[in-house]
Amino acid sequence: xxxxxxxxxxxxxxxxxxxxxxxxxxxxxxxxxxxxxxxxxxxxxxxxxxxxxxxxxxxxxxxxxxxxxxxxxxxxxxxxxxxxxxxxxxxxxxxxxxxxxxxxxxxxxxxxxxxxxxxxxxxxxxxxxxxxxxxxxxxxxxxxxxxxxxxxxxxxxxxxxxxxxxxxxxxxxxxxxxxxxxxxxxxxxxxxxxxxxxxxxxxxxxxxxxxxxxxxxxxxxxxxxxxxxxxxxxxxxxxxxxx
Amino acid sequence: xxxxxxxxxxxxxxxxxxxxxxxxxxxxxxxxxxxxxxxxxxxxxxxxxxxxxxxxxxxxxxxxxxxxxxxxxxxxxxxxxxxxxxxxxxxxxxxxxxxxxxxxxxxxxxxxxxxxxxxxxxxxxxxxxxxxxxxxxxxxxxxxxxxxxxxxxxxxxxxxxxxxxxxxxxxxxxxxxxxxxxxxxxxxxxxxxxxxxxxxxxxxxxxxxxxxxxxxxxxxxxxxxxxxxxxxxxxxxxxxxxxxxxxxxxxxxxxxxxxxxxxxxxxxxxxxxxxxxxxxxxxxxxxxxxxxxxxxxxxxxxxxxxxxxxxxxxxxxxxxxxxxxxxxxxxxxxxxxxxxxxxxxxxxxxxxxxxxxxxxxxxxxxxxxxxxxxxxxxxxxxxxxxxxxxxxxxxxxxxxxxxxxxxxxxxxxxxxxxxxxxxx
Ligand SMILES: Nc1ncnc2c1ncn2[C@@H]1O[C@H](COP(=O)(O)OP(=O)(O)O)[C@@H](O)[C@H]1O
Ligand SMILES: [Mg+2]
Numbered sequence: 001x002x003x004x005x006x007x008x009x010x011x012x013x014x015x016x017x018x019x020x021x022x023x024x025x026x027x028x029x030x031x032x033x034x035x036x037x038x039x040x041x042x043x044x045x046x047x048x049x050x051x052x053x054x055x056x057x058x059x060x061x062x063x064x065x066x067x068x069x070x071x072x073x074x075x076x077x078x079x080x081x082x083x084x085x086x087x088x089x090x091x092x093x094x095x096x097x098x099x100x101x102x103x104x105x106x107x108x109x110x111x112x113x114x115x116x117x118x119x120x121x122x123x124x125x126x127x128x129x130x131x132x133x134x135x136x137x138x139x140x141x142x143x144x145x146x147x148x149x150x151x152x153x154x155x156x157x158x159x160x161x162x163x164x165x166x167x168x169x170x171x172x173x174x175x176x177x178x179x180x181x182x183x184x185x186x187x188x189x190x191x192x193x194x195x196x197x198x199x200x201x202x203x204x205x206x207x208x209x210x211x212x213x214x215x216x217x218x219x220x221x222x223x224x225x226x227x228x229x230x231x232x233x234x235x236x237x238x239x240x241x242x243x
Numbered sequence: 244x245x246x247x248x249x250x251x252x253x254x255x256x257x258x259x260x261x262x263x264x265x266x267x268x269x270x271x272x273x274x275x276x277x278x279x280x281x282x283x284x285x286x287x288x289x290x291x292x293x294x295x296x297x298x299x300x301x302x303x304x305x306x307x308x309x310x311x312x313x314x315x316x317x318x319x320x321x322x323x324x325x326x327x328x329x330x331x332x333x334x335x336x337x338x339x340x341x342x343x344x345x346x347x348x349x350x351x352x353x354x355x356x357x358x359x360x361x362x363x364x365x366x367x368x369x370x371x372x373x374x375x376x377x378x379x380x381x382x383x384x385x386x387x388x389x390x391x392x393x394x395x396x397x398x399x400x401x402x403x404x405x406x407x408x409x410x411x412x413x414x415x416x417x418x419x420x421x422x423x424x425x426x427x428x429x430x431x432x433x434x435x436x437x438x439x440x441x442x443x444x445x446x447x448x449x450x451x452x453x454x455x456x457x458x459x460x461x462x463x464x465x466x467x468x469x470x471x472x473x474x475x476x477x478x479x480x481x482x483x484x485x486x487x488x489x490x491x492x493x494x495x496x497x498x499x500x501x502x503x504x505x506x507x508x509x510x511x512x513x514x515x516x517x518x519x520x521x522x523x524x525x526x527x528x529x530x531x532x533x534x535x536x537x538x539x540x541x542x543x544x545x546x547x548x549x550x551x552x553x554x555x556x557x558x559x560x561x562x563x564x565x566x567x568x569x570x571x572x573x574x575x576x577x578x579x580x581x582x583x584x585x586x587x588x589x590x591x592x593x594x595x596x597x598x599x600x601x602x603x604x605x606x607x608x609x610x611x612x613x614x615x616x617x618x619x620x621x622x623x624x625x626x627x628x629x630x631x632x633x634x635x636x637x638x639x640x641x642x643x644x645x646x647x648x649x650x651x652x653x654x655x656x657x658x659x660x661x662x663x664x665x666x667x
Contacts, residue, residue, distance in 0.1 A: 063580060063660050084584050091582020102577045102664065106260060116581050118253060163581075 009072070010171045010202040011037040011060060016069035016079075018055050018225075029055040030066070031225035037171070042197040043204045044213035047222030053206045054175065056222065060204055061094055061173045062086045074170055091119055095164030097205075099176035101156040103148035109135065109159050110144040116167040134162035138192065154185035161192060171202035178212050190215045250587070251594070258595035261567075262602070272563045273603030275556025276643060279549050280604050280636045284611025284628060286545035287635075289618060290538035291627035297534035303443045303452050304527035305383055307350075307499055309506045310453060311492040311513070314523045315485075329473075332521035333487035338513065342494065346508045348501040353380045355453070355491035356466045358474065360430040362459060364416045371412065371457045373429055375466025381407075381440070383493045384453050391423035391438030398437075399462040406434035407460040409442040415457070429459060432469050453493055502528050553639065556603065557647035564596050564651035568658075575655050576663025585656040592655050596648025597641055604640025608633055 018030040029052045037043055045053050058064040059071060062078060063086075071079040078089055095116075096102075103112045113131040114122075122130070135141045138158035140151075148156050157177060164172050174193070178186035190212055197203050197217070207213050214233075221228040262269040304310065313333030339352050356375035361368050374380075381393040389410050398405050406427060413422045413436075422436050440460075443452045474485045496505045506526045513522055568575070575588055583591075611633075615626035 058661055061580070087579070087582050087584045089582075090580065094582075096580050098664070102573070102580075104574050104577060106257075106264060115578070118250065119578075119581065119583050119587065121250065167582075 008038050009036045010039045010041075010074060011035075011204075012070075012072040012075075013059075014070040014072070016059065016066045016071060018052075018059065018064070019067045028225045030059070033069070033225070033227055035220065035227060035230075037202065037204060039202050040197070040200055041202055041218055042194070042216045044216035044219045045204065045206045045222060046208060046210075046213050046219055047228070049208075051222040052225040053222055055225075057173055057175050057204070057206050061096060062089045091116060092167060093170040095167065095169035095172045097157070097160050097164050097172060097174035097177045099179040101148070101153070101160045101180070103156055103159055103163075105148055107147075108144065109140060109146050109148070109151070112148065112159055113162045113166055115163060120167060130166060131162075134165055135159075137165070138162045152185075153181050154188055157181065157185075157189050158192065161189075161196075165196070165201075169201075171204060172196070174203065174205040176206055176208070178207065178209065186212060250590070254591050254594040255598060257591070258598035261595055262599055268563065269599060269602075272559050272599060273556070273606060275552050275554075275559050276600055276603035276640060277556075277607040277610055279552030279556050279643075280607025280640060281610030281614055282545045282549035282552060283636050283639060284608060284632050285614035285618070285626075286542055286549060287632035288611070288615035288626040288628045289541045289545070289624065291629055291632075292615070292619075292625035293534040293537045293541075294531075295627050296625045297530045300530050301527045304530075305385065305493075305495070306528060307496045307502060308383055308527055309494040309496060309502060309509060310525050310527070311494065311509060312523050312525070313487055313490045314521055316519045316521050329484040329486060331486040332519065334489040334492055334522055335516070336488050338489070338516065339492065341516065342492070342509055342512060345512060346505060348497050348505045348508075350495040350497050351379050351383065352495075353377060353383050353493040354463055354489050355380070355493065356463060356470075356488070357490045358430075358466070358470050362412070362416060362457075363428040364425065367416050369412060369415050369457060371429060371459050372455050373466065373470070374454075374458050374460045375463040375470075376460060377463055379495075380460065380493070383495050386440045386442060386454065389439045389441055390421070391436070393438050393440065394460060394462055399464050402462060402464040402468055404432060404434045404465060405437045405461065407438045407440060408436055409454070409456060409458050410439055411442055411456040412459065413439055427459070430469070434459070434461060453491065499528070502526055553643055556600075557643045560596060560600060560603075560644065561647040561651060563599075564592065564648055565654065567595075568592065568651050568655040571655075572658060572663045572666040575658050576660050576666065579658070579660035580664060588656040589649075589652045592652035593645065593648050596652065597644035600640045600644030600648070601637065604637050607640065608636055611636060 013033050013035045016030050016033045017028065020027040020029055033056065045056060047053050055064070059066055062073070066079055069079065070077055073089065073093060078086070081089065104115070107115070110128065110131045113134050114127040117127045117130060132141060132144065135144055138161055140155060140158055140162070143151060143155065148159065151159065172193075177193070178189055181189060193203055193205070194215055203216075205216060213219050217232060219231045221230070311334060315330060315332050336354070339354050342349055343352050353376055358373045358375070360371060360373055362371040376394070377399050378394050378396050381388075391407075393407055394405065406429070408416075408422065408427070416427070417425070423438060425436050426433050427436055442454045442456055442458060472486055472488050474487065475482060494505070494509060496502045503526060506524050510524050513524070578588060612628060615628055618624050619626050
């Protein structure tokens with residue numbers, strides 16, 4: 001199990017390959033990727049379609065296993081864990097935010113937020129208290145009894161963020177979190193993520209929008225399954241440095 | 244931990260919630276199970292009812308008794324030319340002797356001579372059946388003595404003019420209860436009433452009890468003297484005459500397990516001395532066999548219905564759950580991404596299926612209470628719904644839920660989380 005504060009890195013990728021074989025052809029979705037994501041950082045993963053961003057995020061999120069290479073989460077090698085152990089890692093150390101929010105429609109806001117705690121086996125009262133606290137953090141304390149369908153896109157994404165935070169994860173993974181939102185709402189969401197990052201949460205976000213990526217502290221550019229370049233602040237942003 | 248108490252109750256709640264989301268669909272899905280469970284309960288209720296009825300009958304008839312009744316042969320035709328016919332049939336005084344002497348398992352024999360006649364007390368009259376018998380009658384046809392005493396061997400020896408009436412008969416003949424000591428006129432003779440017994444006298448069920456509601460019991464010796472063996476009757480312009488010595492024999496066997504063999508021996512014995520089949524041997528214990536046969540028939544019919552309904556119901560449930568898994572692929576992906584283990588997804592869907600089948604079982608119990616009630620009302624067949632059958636039904640419901648729910652649940656759990664999340 002990962003031990004907190006044992007490493008300056010939340011995540012380390014060592015020569016990760018993810019290869020899909022389709023008959024005779026093989027697709028190298030990730031083609032030898034090594035990267036360190038330090039604690040407290042806010043990453044934007046960018047790149048053209050098919051460059052391997054989602055594959056990378058799925059591996060980071062322990063939803064998938066690499067074909068080869070090592071993946072250290074808080075210094076523990078998780079690249080060879082079985083399905084149950086990976087589920088446990090996701091449950092205890094990770095938080096997911098999706099492009100399409102992915103709330104469960106038949107559950108209330110409160111129940112959606114508390115869903116990870118339900119699998120963690122928290123008793124009812126504590127679950128409810130934590131859900132209320134997180135709803136307040138994302139500004140939805142008056143929507144606890146609502147269903148996702150009764151909320152706007154931005155509000156739904158806030159609920160998703162609250163849910164991702166409920167287990168106090170080592171880092172947050174966001175796949176195009178603003179992809180389904182208008183510009184104004186996108187800014188709201190990205191500001192919320194920035195606030196969480198300032199409070200110390202490590203965030204890794206996939207996006208193809210430079211305007212969104214600019215808000216992250218670091219940017220990672222993918223191409224053909226390889227890391228093309230890493231920047232800290234986009235080139236047109238003041239103070240940006242190239243890696 | 245497969246079943247976590249917090250999650251277990253939440254999963255049940257969630258299951259109910261999901262089923263309530265599609266009320267009609269859930270209800271239709273349950274139908275097969277509802278009929279299956281209803282049939283199971285009805286089947287057991289009819290079986291139980293038949294057994295209870297048979298046991299009750301046997302209690303009234305005496306479980307160690309064999310009842311031999313005189314039966315007028317249907318082909319019985321005397322000389323065709325005469326306008327006066329005499330039918331000679333029935334049991335003989337000698338039969339009593341022969342059976343008692345040759346069949347060792349026979350304990351006692353009660354001979355019965357019965358004559359229809361009118362009883363009179365004061366101004367009231369009543370069509371009665373005079374039963375000429377002996378003192379053992381009251382042991383073999385065991386009924387509570389309400390007042391006075393029953394016929395004694397002394398009465399038989401003395402050919403006394405004494406009668407024992409039934410409670411029912413006395414109520415019809417006399418307003419007061421104290422009839423003992425009074426006298427009753429039956430036909431041309433007066434009898435002193437020495438006692439009153441209760442009677443079953445009902446003809447319900449498949450075998451008649453030896454006693455009837457309006458019996459008057461007198462010593463057989465007295466009956467022979469007063470009425471003889473020849474009975475005359477006018478029937479559609481023809482004078483019908485019957486020569487019958489005894490109308491019935493009640494034979495008590497030493498042990499219950501000897502009853503059927505003894506009945507066969509009696510039958511064989513009678514065959515030798517009776518040219519025609521002018522008697523009928525019946526064994527109360529056979530009622531139990533008959534009840535078991537009824538039970539079997541019902542079990543085959545309703546068991547098939549139940550089996551088919553449960554199978555169809557189970558397949559229906561499986562079908563709906565597979566559809567539900569497809570519909571909720573995304574939800575499964577979300578739960579898995581959040582950290583739900585495969586077995587927790589299995590538990591969730593399995594619990595939902597069992598909630599569905601259990602609800603079907605509950606509705607089925609409602610139907611299962613209704614069907615026996617209707618059977619009792621319409622066919623007049625006794626039914627008994629036992630607690631055991633209700634528990635069994637719920638057990639079956641839950642089993643059907645588990646058996647037909649496991650595959651959809653496993654399918655849900657085995658979905659690849661990444662694929663599931665991508666599902667539209
Ligand atoms: N399950 C899969 N089977 C086969 N090929 C896949 C699979 N998932 C992704 N790929 C391939 O891997 C490459 C990277 O995909 P992906 O990581 O989804 O790219 P991105 O998210 O950057 O658009 C693509 O060429 C894609 O077709
Ligand atoms: Mg992608």
